[in-house]
Amino acid sequence: MTASPDESVSADADRGLRNGGKGAPPRIDRPRVSLLRPVIALVACGLGSGVLLLWALDPSANDGAAAFLTMVGVPMVVVALTIQMVAHNSLKHRRVRFDFLWWLFAVLPAGLLAASVPAILSEPDYFGSASIGGSLGVLGMQAVLLLLGYGFGALLWFFIVMPLFHLVGSVIRLVRGEKNAAAGLIMPLILLALGTVILVGAGALDLSAALPGRFGWPQIAMALLGIPGSYRVESELGLWIVRGLLVAAALVFLVPWWTARRSRKATRRAE
Structure with a gap:
Protein backbone atom coordinates (compact mmCIF):
# COMPACT_ATOMS: atom_id res chain seq x y z
CA MET A 1 0.00 0.00 0.00
CA THR A 2 1.50 3.35 -1.06
CA ALA A 3 1.55 6.24 1.42
CA SER A 4 -0.27 9.42 0.41
CA PRO A 5 1.67 12.66 -0.11
CA ASP A 6 0.32 14.04 3.16
CA GLU A 7 1.52 10.97 5.07
CA SER A 8 4.97 11.30 3.47
CA VAL A 9 5.17 14.95 4.50
CA SER A 10 4.07 14.04 8.02
CA ALA A 11 6.75 11.33 8.23
CA ASP A 12 9.41 13.79 7.06
CA ALA A 13 8.22 16.29 9.67
CA ASP A 14 8.43 13.64 12.41
CA ARG A 15 12.00 12.81 11.36
CA GLY A 16 12.79 16.52 11.42
CA LEU A 17 11.48 16.85 14.99
CA ARG A 18 13.50 13.83 16.12
CA ASN A 19 16.62 15.47 14.66
CA GLY A 20 16.18 18.64 16.66
CA GLY A 21 14.10 20.48 14.10
CA LYS A 22 16.89 20.39 11.53
CA GLY A 23 15.07 18.15 9.11
CA ALA A 24 16.03 14.68 7.91
CA PRO A 25 19.78 14.14 7.56
CA PRO A 26 20.91 14.35 3.94
CA ARG A 27 21.49 11.01 2.30
CA ILE A 28 24.86 10.72 0.60
CA ASP A 29 24.81 8.43 -2.41
CA ARG A 30 28.25 6.99 -2.95
CA PRO A 31 29.14 6.50 -6.61
CA ARG A 32 29.49 2.92 -7.82
CA VAL A 33 32.60 1.93 -9.74
CA SER A 34 33.47 -1.20 -11.67
CA LEU A 35 36.89 -2.85 -11.48
CA LEU A 36 36.02 -5.36 -14.19
CA ARG A 37 38.35 -3.99 -16.87
CA PRO A 38 41.46 -3.56 -14.67
CA VAL A 39 40.92 -6.99 -13.09
CA ILE A 40 40.55 -8.57 -16.56
CA ALA A 41 43.82 -6.87 -17.52
CA LEU A 42 45.52 -8.25 -14.39
CA VAL A 43 44.18 -11.75 -15.03
CA ALA A 44 45.33 -11.60 -18.67
CA CYS A 45 48.82 -10.49 -17.59
CA GLY A 46 48.87 -13.24 -14.97
CA LEU A 47 47.87 -15.92 -17.46
CA GLY A 48 50.44 -14.65 -19.94
CA SER A 49 53.16 -14.73 -17.30
CA GLY A 50 52.12 -18.23 -16.25
CA VAL A 51 52.18 -19.55 -19.81
CA LEU A 52 55.61 -17.99 -20.34
CA LEU A 53 57.00 -19.52 -17.16
CA LEU A 54 55.53 -22.97 -17.79
CA TRP A 55 56.17 -23.30 -21.51
CA ALA A 56 59.37 -21.30 -22.09
CA LEU A 57 61.31 -22.61 -19.06
CA ASP A 58 62.26 -26.14 -18.13
CA PRO A 59 59.52 -27.20 -15.67
CA SER A 60 61.92 -29.51 -13.82
CA ALA A 61 64.76 -26.97 -13.45
CA ASN A 62 65.56 -25.60 -9.98
CA ASP A 63 63.26 -28.12 -8.34
CA GLY A 64 60.18 -26.99 -10.26
CA ALA A 65 60.68 -23.26 -9.63
CA ALA A 66 58.70 -22.27 -12.76
CA ALA A 67 55.61 -24.20 -11.69
CA PHE A 68 55.87 -22.88 -8.13
CA LEU A 69 56.16 -19.26 -9.30
CA THR A 70 53.20 -19.75 -11.62
CA MET A 71 50.86 -21.37 -9.12
CA VAL A 72 51.83 -19.27 -6.09
CA GLY A 73 53.38 -16.06 -7.37
CA VAL A 74 50.90 -15.17 -10.13
CA PRO A 75 47.68 -15.36 -8.06
CA MET A 76 49.48 -13.75 -5.12
CA VAL A 77 50.35 -10.64 -7.15
CA VAL A 78 46.97 -10.45 -8.91
CA VAL A 79 45.06 -10.76 -5.61
CA ALA A 80 47.27 -8.18 -3.86
CA LEU A 81 46.77 -5.59 -6.61
CA THR A 82 43.02 -6.27 -6.73
CA ILE A 83 42.70 -5.78 -2.96
CA GLN A 84 44.56 -2.49 -3.29
CA MET A 85 42.13 -1.25 -5.95
CA VAL A 86 39.14 -2.18 -3.77
CA ALA A 87 40.70 -0.54 -0.70
CA HIS A 88 41.56 2.63 -2.62
CA ASN A 89 38.00 3.05 -3.86
CA SER A 90 36.62 2.33 -0.39
CA LEU A 91 38.80 5.09 1.07
CA LYS A 92 37.45 7.42 -1.61
CA HIS A 93 33.89 6.54 -0.45
CA ARG A 94 33.04 4.69 -3.64
CA ARG A 95 31.05 1.48 -3.76
CA VAL A 96 32.74 -1.26 -5.75
CA ARG A 97 30.87 -3.66 -7.99
CA PHE A 98 32.15 -7.18 -7.39
CA ASP A 99 31.34 -8.37 -10.90
CA PHE A 100 35.04 -9.23 -11.33
CA LEU A 101 35.14 -12.08 -8.79
CA TRP A 102 34.55 -14.89 -11.27
CA TRP A 103 37.51 -13.67 -13.33
CA LEU A 104 39.66 -13.70 -10.22
CA PHE A 105 38.51 -16.98 -8.68
CA ALA A 106 37.43 -18.99 -11.74
CA VAL A 107 39.11 -17.83 -14.94
CA LEU A 108 42.57 -17.30 -13.44
CA PRO A 109 42.94 -20.65 -11.62
CA ALA A 110 41.31 -22.61 -14.45
CA GLY A 111 43.62 -20.98 -16.99
CA LEU A 112 46.75 -21.62 -14.91
CA LEU A 113 45.82 -25.26 -14.33
CA ALA A 114 45.11 -25.73 -18.03
CA ALA A 115 48.47 -24.15 -18.92
CA SER A 116 50.26 -26.50 -16.53
CA VAL A 117 49.00 -29.65 -18.26
CA PRO A 118 51.49 -29.57 -21.19
CA ALA A 119 54.35 -28.83 -18.76
CA ILE A 120 53.35 -31.77 -16.55
CA LEU A 121 53.03 -34.16 -19.48
CA SER A 122 56.39 -33.04 -20.90
CA GLU A 123 58.24 -34.20 -17.75
CA PRO A 124 56.56 -37.48 -16.68
CA ASP A 125 59.66 -38.68 -14.82
CA TYR A 126 59.94 -35.53 -12.72
CA PHE A 127 56.23 -35.01 -12.01
CA GLY A 128 55.30 -38.68 -11.84
CA SER A 129 52.63 -38.10 -14.49
CA ALA A 130 53.13 -41.24 -16.59
CA SER A 131 49.60 -42.38 -15.73
CA ILE A 132 46.24 -40.65 -15.60
CA GLY A 133 46.12 -41.01 -11.83
CA GLY A 134 49.59 -39.51 -11.48
CA SER A 135 48.66 -36.56 -13.69
CA LEU A 136 45.50 -35.90 -11.70
CA GLY A 137 47.50 -36.08 -8.47
CA VAL A 138 49.96 -33.49 -9.77
CA LEU A 139 47.08 -31.23 -10.81
CA GLY A 140 45.66 -31.60 -7.32
CA MET A 141 48.98 -30.45 -5.83
CA GLN A 142 48.99 -27.53 -8.24
CA ALA A 143 45.51 -26.58 -7.04
CA VAL A 144 46.78 -26.61 -3.43
CA LEU A 145 49.60 -24.27 -4.46
CA LEU A 146 47.01 -21.98 -6.07
CA LEU A 147 45.12 -21.80 -2.78
CA LEU A 148 48.36 -20.88 -1.02
CA GLY A 149 48.95 -18.16 -3.61
CA TYR A 150 45.50 -16.67 -2.98
CA GLY A 151 46.12 -16.69 0.76
CA PHE A 152 49.58 -15.13 0.44
CA GLY A 153 48.07 -12.42 -1.77
CA ALA A 154 46.45 -10.80 1.27
CA LEU A 155 49.81 -10.85 3.09
CA LEU A 156 51.59 -9.37 0.09
CA TRP A 157 49.03 -6.57 -0.02
CA PHE A 158 49.33 -5.81 3.70
CA PHE A 159 53.12 -5.86 3.97
CA ILE A 160 54.21 -4.64 0.52
CA VAL A 161 51.55 -3.25 -1.84
CA MET A 162 49.53 -1.16 0.62
CA PRO A 163 52.59 0.39 2.35
CA LEU A 164 54.15 1.21 -1.03
CA PHE A 165 50.93 2.88 -2.18
CA HIS A 166 50.71 5.02 0.97
CA LEU A 167 54.44 5.73 0.89
CA VAL A 168 54.22 7.14 -2.64
CA GLY A 169 51.22 9.24 -1.63
CA SER A 170 53.06 10.59 1.43
CA VAL A 171 56.13 11.44 -0.65
CA ILE A 172 53.95 13.34 -3.13
CA ARG A 173 52.33 15.30 -0.28
CA LEU A 174 55.76 15.97 1.19
CA VAL A 175 57.03 17.34 -2.12
CA ARG A 176 53.97 19.58 -2.35
CA GLY A 177 54.79 20.96 1.08
CA GLU A 178 51.59 19.80 2.78
Missing part, protein backbone atom coordinates in the same frame (compact mmCIF):
# COMPACT_ATOMS: atom_id res chain seq x y z
CA LYS A 179 51.47 20.02 6.56
CA ASN A 180 52.29 16.87 8.58
CA ALA A 181 53.09 14.96 5.40
CA ALA A 182 56.25 13.51 6.96
CA ALA A 183 54.20 11.70 9.61
CA GLY A 184 52.58 9.65 6.85
CA LEU A 185 55.93 8.06 6.05
CA ILE A 186 56.28 6.29 9.39
CA MET A 187 53.72 3.49 9.21
CA PRO A 188 54.39 2.50 5.55
CA LEU A 189 58.13 2.33 6.26
CA ILE A 190 57.55 0.18 9.36
CA LEU A 191 55.34 -2.27 7.44
CA LEU A 192 57.82 -2.45 4.57
CA ALA A 193 60.65 -3.03 7.04
CA LEU A 194 58.66 -5.77 8.77
CA GLY A 195 57.91 -7.47 5.45
CA THR A 196 61.57 -7.27 4.49
CA VAL A 197 62.59 -8.72 7.86
CA ILE A 198 60.27 -11.68 7.32
CA LEU A 199 61.42 -12.35 3.76
CA VAL A 200 65.14 -11.76 4.26
CA GLY A 201 65.19 -13.40 7.68
CA ALA A 202 63.58 -16.55 6.32
CA GLY A 203 66.40 -16.94 3.81
CA ALA A 204 69.20 -15.85 6.15
CA LEU A 205 68.77 -18.64 8.71
CA ASP A 206 68.39 -22.40 8.63
CA LEU A 207 66.37 -23.51 11.68
CA SER A 208 65.98 -27.16 10.65
CA ALA A 209 67.99 -28.28 13.69
CA ALA A 210 65.91 -26.15 16.10
CA LEU A 211 62.75 -27.25 17.87
CA PRO A 212 59.53 -26.50 15.95
CA GLY A 213 56.86 -23.96 16.79
CA ARG A 214 57.39 -21.29 19.38
CA PHE A 215 60.66 -22.93 20.50
CA GLY A 216 62.28 -21.71 17.29
CA TRP A 217 61.93 -18.05 18.28
CA PRO A 218 64.74 -18.15 20.89
CA GLN A 219 67.07 -19.40 18.16
CA ILE A 220 66.10 -16.43 15.96
CA ALA A 221 66.80 -14.03 18.84
CA MET A 222 70.13 -15.72 19.51
CA ALA A 223 71.08 -15.46 15.85
CA LEU A 224 70.24 -11.74 15.80
CA LEU A 225 72.37 -11.21 18.91
CA GLY A 226 75.21 -13.33 17.55
CA ILE A 227 74.90 -15.99 20.27
CA PRO A 228 75.72 -19.55 19.13
CA GLY A 229 72.73 -21.89 19.00
CA SER A 230 70.92 -24.59 17.03
CA TYR A 231 70.82 -22.63 13.78
CA ARG A 232 72.94 -22.15 10.70
CA VAL A 233 73.50 -18.79 9.05
CA GLU A 234 72.80 -19.09 5.33
CA SER A 235 73.43 -15.41 4.54
CA GLU A 236 75.50 -13.19 6.79
CA LEU A 237 74.51 -10.15 4.71
CA GLY A 238 70.82 -10.97 5.06
CA LEU A 239 71.22 -11.32 8.82
CA TRP A 240 72.87 -7.90 9.06
CA ILE A 241 70.09 -6.40 6.93
CA VAL A 242 67.52 -7.78 9.37
CA ARG A 243 69.47 -6.37 12.33
CA GLY A 244 69.67 -2.95 10.72
CA LEU A 245 65.97 -2.86 9.90
CA LEU A 246 65.01 -3.84 13.44
CA VAL A 247 67.24 -1.11 14.88
CA ALA A 248 65.78 1.44 12.45
CA ALA A 249 62.21 0.41 13.37
CA ALA A 250 63.04 0.79 17.07
CA LEU A 251 64.53 4.25 16.49
CA VAL A 252 61.35 5.37 14.69
CA PHE A 253 59.52 5.01 18.01
CA LEU A 254 62.33 5.83 20.45
CA VAL A 255 63.52 9.09 18.88
CA PRO A 256 60.11 10.87 18.94
CA TRP A 257 59.49 9.55 22.47
CA TRP A 258 62.88 10.81 23.69
CA THR A 259 62.41 14.18 21.97
CA ALA A 260 58.96 14.66 23.52
CA ARG A 261 60.33 13.64 26.93
CA ARG A 262 63.12 16.20 26.76
CA SER A 263 60.65 18.84 25.61
CA ARG A 264 58.38 18.16 28.61
CA LYS A 265 61.33 18.39 30.99
CA ALA A 266 62.44 21.70 29.45
CA THR A 267 58.87 23.05 29.82
CA ARG A 268 58.78 22.09 33.51
CA ARG A 269 62.10 23.79 34.16
CA ALA A 270 60.90 26.96 32.43
CA GLU A 271 57.81 27.02 34.65
Whole structure:
Protein backbone atom coordinates (compact mmCIF):
# COMPACT_ATOMS: atom_id res chain seq x y z
CA MET A 1 0.00 0.00 0.00
CA THR A 2 1.50 3.35 -1.06
CA ALA A 3 1.55 6.24 1.42
CA SER A 4 -0.27 9.42 0.41
CA PRO A 5 1.67 12.66 -0.11
CA ASP A 6 0.32 14.04 3.16
CA GLU A 7 1.52 10.97 5.07
CA SER A 8 4.97 11.30 3.47
CA VAL A 9 5.17 14.95 4.50
CA SER A 10 4.07 14.04 8.02
CA ALA A 11 6.75 11.33 8.23
CA ASP A 12 9.41 13.79 7.06
CA ALA A 13 8.22 16.29 9.67
CA ASP A 14 8.43 13.64 12.41
CA ARG A 15 12.00 12.81 11.36
CA GLY A 16 12.79 16.52 11.42
CA LEU A 17 11.48 16.85 14.99
CA ARG A 18 13.50 13.83 16.12
CA ASN A 19 16.62 15.47 14.66
CA GLY A 20 16.18 18.64 16.66
CA GLY A 21 14.10 20.48 14.10
CA LYS A 22 16.89 20.39 11.53
CA GLY A 23 15.07 18.15 9.11
CA ALA A 24 16.03 14.68 7.91
CA PRO A 25 19.78 14.14 7.56
CA PRO A 26 20.91 14.35 3.94
CA ARG A 27 21.49 11.01 2.30
CA ILE A 28 24.86 10.72 0.60
CA ASP A 29 24.81 8.43 -2.41
CA ARG A 30 28.25 6.99 -2.95
CA PRO A 31 29.14 6.50 -6.61
CA ARG A 32 29.49 2.92 -7.82
CA VAL A 33 32.60 1.93 -9.74
CA SER A 34 33.47 -1.20 -11.67
CA LEU A 35 36.89 -2.85 -11.48
CA LEU A 36 36.02 -5.36 -14.19
CA ARG A 37 38.35 -3.99 -16.87
CA PRO A 38 41.46 -3.56 -14.67
CA VAL A 39 40.92 -6.99 -13.09
CA ILE A 40 40.55 -8.57 -16.56
CA ALA A 41 43.82 -6.87 -17.52
CA LEU A 42 45.52 -8.25 -14.39
CA VAL A 43 44.18 -11.75 -15.03
CA ALA A 44 45.33 -11.60 -18.67
CA CYS A 45 48.82 -10.49 -17.59
CA GLY A 46 48.87 -13.24 -14.97
CA LEU A 47 47.87 -15.92 -17.46
CA GLY A 48 50.44 -14.65 -19.94
CA SER A 49 53.16 -14.73 -17.30
CA GLY A 50 52.12 -18.23 -16.25
CA VAL A 51 52.18 -19.55 -19.81
CA LEU A 52 55.61 -17.99 -20.34
CA LEU A 53 57.00 -19.52 -17.16
CA LEU A 54 55.53 -22.97 -17.79
CA TRP A 55 56.17 -23.30 -21.51
CA ALA A 56 59.37 -21.30 -22.09
CA LEU A 57 61.31 -22.61 -19.06
CA ASP A 58 62.26 -26.14 -18.13
CA PRO A 59 59.52 -27.20 -15.67
CA SER A 60 61.92 -29.51 -13.82
CA ALA A 61 64.76 -26.97 -13.45
CA ASN A 62 65.56 -25.60 -9.98
CA ASP A 63 63.26 -28.12 -8.34
CA GLY A 64 60.18 -26.99 -10.26
CA ALA A 65 60.68 -23.26 -9.63
CA ALA A 66 58.70 -22.27 -12.76
CA ALA A 67 55.61 -24.20 -11.69
CA PHE A 68 55.87 -22.88 -8.13
CA LEU A 69 56.16 -19.26 -9.30
CA THR A 70 53.20 -19.75 -11.62
CA MET A 71 50.86 -21.37 -9.12
CA VAL A 72 51.83 -19.27 -6.09
CA GLY A 73 53.38 -16.06 -7.37
CA VAL A 74 50.90 -15.17 -10.13
CA PRO A 75 47.68 -15.36 -8.06
CA MET A 76 49.48 -13.75 -5.12
CA VAL A 77 50.35 -10.64 -7.15
CA VAL A 78 46.97 -10.45 -8.91
CA VAL A 79 45.06 -10.76 -5.61
CA ALA A 80 47.27 -8.18 -3.86
CA LEU A 81 46.77 -5.59 -6.61
CA THR A 82 43.02 -6.27 -6.73
CA ILE A 83 42.70 -5.78 -2.96
CA GLN A 84 44.56 -2.49 -3.29
CA MET A 85 42.13 -1.25 -5.95
CA VAL A 86 39.14 -2.18 -3.77
CA ALA A 87 40.70 -0.54 -0.70
CA HIS A 88 41.56 2.63 -2.62
CA ASN A 89 38.00 3.05 -3.86
CA SER A 90 36.62 2.33 -0.39
CA LEU A 91 38.80 5.09 1.07
CA LYS A 92 37.45 7.42 -1.61
CA HIS A 93 33.89 6.54 -0.45
CA ARG A 94 33.04 4.69 -3.64
CA ARG A 95 31.05 1.48 -3.76
CA VAL A 96 32.74 -1.26 -5.75
CA ARG A 97 30.87 -3.66 -7.99
CA PHE A 98 32.15 -7.18 -7.39
CA ASP A 99 31.34 -8.37 -10.90
CA PHE A 100 35.04 -9.23 -11.33
CA LEU A 101 35.14 -12.08 -8.79
CA TRP A 102 34.55 -14.89 -11.27
CA TRP A 103 37.51 -13.67 -13.33
CA LEU A 104 39.66 -13.70 -10.22
CA PHE A 105 38.51 -16.98 -8.68
CA ALA A 106 37.43 -18.99 -11.74
CA VAL A 107 39.11 -17.83 -14.94
CA LEU A 108 42.57 -17.30 -13.44
CA PRO A 109 42.94 -20.65 -11.62
CA ALA A 110 41.31 -22.61 -14.45
CA GLY A 111 43.62 -20.98 -16.99
CA LEU A 112 46.75 -21.62 -14.91
CA LEU A 113 45.82 -25.26 -14.33
CA ALA A 114 45.11 -25.73 -18.03
CA ALA A 115 48.47 -24.15 -18.92
CA SER A 116 50.26 -26.50 -16.53
CA VAL A 117 49.00 -29.65 -18.26
CA PRO A 118 51.49 -29.57 -21.19
CA ALA A 119 54.35 -28.83 -18.76
CA ILE A 120 53.35 -31.77 -16.55
CA LEU A 121 53.03 -34.16 -19.48
CA SER A 122 56.39 -33.04 -20.90
CA GLU A 123 58.24 -34.20 -17.75
CA PRO A 124 56.56 -37.48 -16.68
CA ASP A 125 59.66 -38.68 -14.82
CA TYR A 126 59.94 -35.53 -12.72
CA PHE A 127 56.23 -35.01 -12.01
CA GLY A 128 55.30 -38.68 -11.84
CA SER A 129 52.63 -38.10 -14.49
CA ALA A 130 53.13 -41.24 -16.59
CA SER A 131 49.60 -42.38 -15.73
CA ILE A 132 46.24 -40.65 -15.60
CA GLY A 133 46.12 -41.01 -11.83
CA GLY A 134 49.59 -39.51 -11.48
CA SER A 135 48.66 -36.56 -13.69
CA LEU A 136 45.50 -35.90 -11.70
CA GLY A 137 47.50 -36.08 -8.47
CA VAL A 138 49.96 -33.49 -9.77
CA LEU A 139 47.08 -31.23 -10.81
CA GLY A 140 45.66 -31.60 -7.32
CA MET A 141 48.98 -30.45 -5.83
CA GLN A 142 48.99 -27.53 -8.24
CA ALA A 143 45.51 -26.58 -7.04
CA VAL A 144 46.78 -26.61 -3.43
CA LEU A 145 49.60 -24.27 -4.46
CA LEU A 146 47.01 -21.98 -6.07
CA LEU A 147 45.12 -21.80 -2.78
CA LEU A 148 48.36 -20.88 -1.02
CA GLY A 149 48.95 -18.16 -3.61
CA TYR A 150 45.50 -16.67 -2.98
CA GLY A 151 46.12 -16.69 0.76
CA PHE A 152 49.58 -15.13 0.44
CA GLY A 153 48.07 -12.42 -1.77
CA ALA A 154 46.45 -10.80 1.27
CA LEU A 155 49.81 -10.85 3.09
CA LEU A 156 51.59 -9.37 0.09
CA TRP A 157 49.03 -6.57 -0.02
CA PHE A 158 49.33 -5.81 3.70
CA PHE A 159 53.12 -5.86 3.97
CA ILE A 160 54.21 -4.64 0.52
CA VAL A 161 51.55 -3.25 -1.84
CA MET A 162 49.53 -1.16 0.62
CA PRO A 163 52.59 0.39 2.35
CA LEU A 164 54.15 1.21 -1.03
CA PHE A 165 50.93 2.88 -2.18
CA HIS A 166 50.71 5.02 0.97
CA LEU A 167 54.44 5.73 0.89
CA VAL A 168 54.22 7.14 -2.64
CA GLY A 169 51.22 9.24 -1.63
CA SER A 170 53.06 10.59 1.43
CA VAL A 171 56.13 11.44 -0.65
CA ILE A 172 53.95 13.34 -3.13
CA ARG A 173 52.33 15.30 -0.28
CA LEU A 174 55.76 15.97 1.19
CA VAL A 175 57.03 17.34 -2.12
CA ARG A 176 53.97 19.58 -2.35
CA GLY A 177 54.79 20.96 1.08
CA GLU A 178 51.59 19.80 2.78
CA LYS A 179 51.47 20.02 6.56
CA ASN A 180 52.29 16.87 8.58
CA ALA A 181 53.09 14.96 5.40
CA ALA A 182 56.25 13.51 6.96
CA ALA A 183 54.20 11.70 9.61
CA GLY A 184 52.58 9.65 6.85
CA LEU A 185 55.93 8.06 6.05
CA ILE A 186 56.28 6.29 9.39
CA MET A 187 53.72 3.49 9.21
CA PRO A 188 54.39 2.50 5.55
CA LEU A 189 58.13 2.33 6.26
CA ILE A 190 57.55 0.18 9.36
CA LEU A 191 55.34 -2.27 7.44
CA LEU A 192 57.82 -2.45 4.57
CA ALA A 193 60.65 -3.03 7.04
CA LEU A 194 58.66 -5.77 8.77
CA GLY A 195 57.91 -7.47 5.45
CA THR A 196 61.57 -7.27 4.49
CA VAL A 197 62.59 -8.72 7.86
CA ILE A 198 60.27 -11.68 7.32
CA LEU A 199 61.42 -12.35 3.76
CA VAL A 200 65.14 -11.76 4.26
CA GLY A 201 65.19 -13.40 7.68
CA ALA A 202 63.58 -16.55 6.32
CA GLY A 203 66.40 -16.94 3.81
CA ALA A 204 69.20 -15.85 6.15
CA LEU A 205 68.77 -18.64 8.71
CA ASP A 206 68.39 -22.40 8.63
CA LEU A 207 66.37 -23.51 11.68
CA SER A 208 65.98 -27.16 10.65
CA ALA A 209 67.99 -28.28 13.69
CA ALA A 210 65.91 -26.15 16.10
CA LEU A 211 62.75 -27.25 17.87
CA PRO A 212 59.53 -26.50 15.95
CA GLY A 213 56.86 -23.96 16.79
CA ARG A 214 57.39 -21.29 19.38
CA PHE A 215 60.66 -22.93 20.50
CA GLY A 216 62.28 -21.71 17.29
CA TRP A 217 61.93 -18.05 18.28
CA PRO A 218 64.74 -18.15 20.89
CA GLN A 219 67.07 -19.40 18.16
CA ILE A 220 66.10 -16.43 15.96
CA ALA A 221 66.80 -14.03 18.84
CA MET A 222 70.13 -15.72 19.51
CA ALA A 223 71.08 -15.46 15.85
CA LEU A 224 70.24 -11.74 15.80
CA LEU A 225 72.37 -11.21 18.91
CA GLY A 226 75.21 -13.33 17.55
CA ILE A 227 74.90 -15.99 20.27
CA PRO A 228 75.72 -19.55 19.13
CA GLY A 229 72.73 -21.89 19.00
CA SER A 230 70.92 -24.59 17.03
CA TYR A 231 70.82 -22.63 13.78
CA ARG A 232 72.94 -22.15 10.70
CA VAL A 233 73.50 -18.79 9.05
CA GLU A 234 72.80 -19.09 5.33
CA SER A 235 73.43 -15.41 4.54
CA GLU A 236 75.50 -13.19 6.79
CA LEU A 237 74.51 -10.15 4.71
CA GLY A 238 70.82 -10.97 5.06
CA LEU A 239 71.22 -11.32 8.82
CA TRP A 240 72.87 -7.90 9.06
CA ILE A 241 70.09 -6.40 6.93
CA VAL A 242 67.52 -7.78 9.37
CA ARG A 243 69.47 -6.37 12.33
CA GLY A 244 69.67 -2.95 10.72
CA LEU A 245 65.97 -2.86 9.90
CA LEU A 246 65.01 -3.84 13.44
CA VAL A 247 67.24 -1.11 14.88
CA ALA A 248 65.78 1.44 12.45
CA ALA A 249 62.21 0.41 13.37
CA ALA A 250 63.04 0.79 17.07
CA LEU A 251 64.53 4.25 16.49
CA VAL A 252 61.35 5.37 14.69
CA PHE A 253 59.52 5.01 18.01
CA LEU A 254 62.33 5.83 20.45
CA VAL A 255 63.52 9.09 18.88
CA PRO A 256 60.11 10.87 18.94
CA TRP A 257 59.49 9.55 22.47
CA TRP A 258 62.88 10.81 23.69
CA THR A 259 62.41 14.18 21.97
CA ALA A 260 58.96 14.66 23.52
CA ARG A 261 60.33 13.64 26.93
CA ARG A 262 63.12 16.20 26.76
CA SER A 263 60.65 18.84 25.61
CA ARG A 264 58.38 18.16 28.61
CA LYS A 265 61.33 18.39 30.99
CA ALA A 266 62.44 21.70 29.45
CA THR A 267 58.87 23.05 29.82
CA ARG A 268 58.78 22.09 33.51
CA ARG A 269 62.10 23.79 34.16
CA ALA A 270 60.90 26.96 32.43
CA GLU A 271 57.81 27.02 34.65
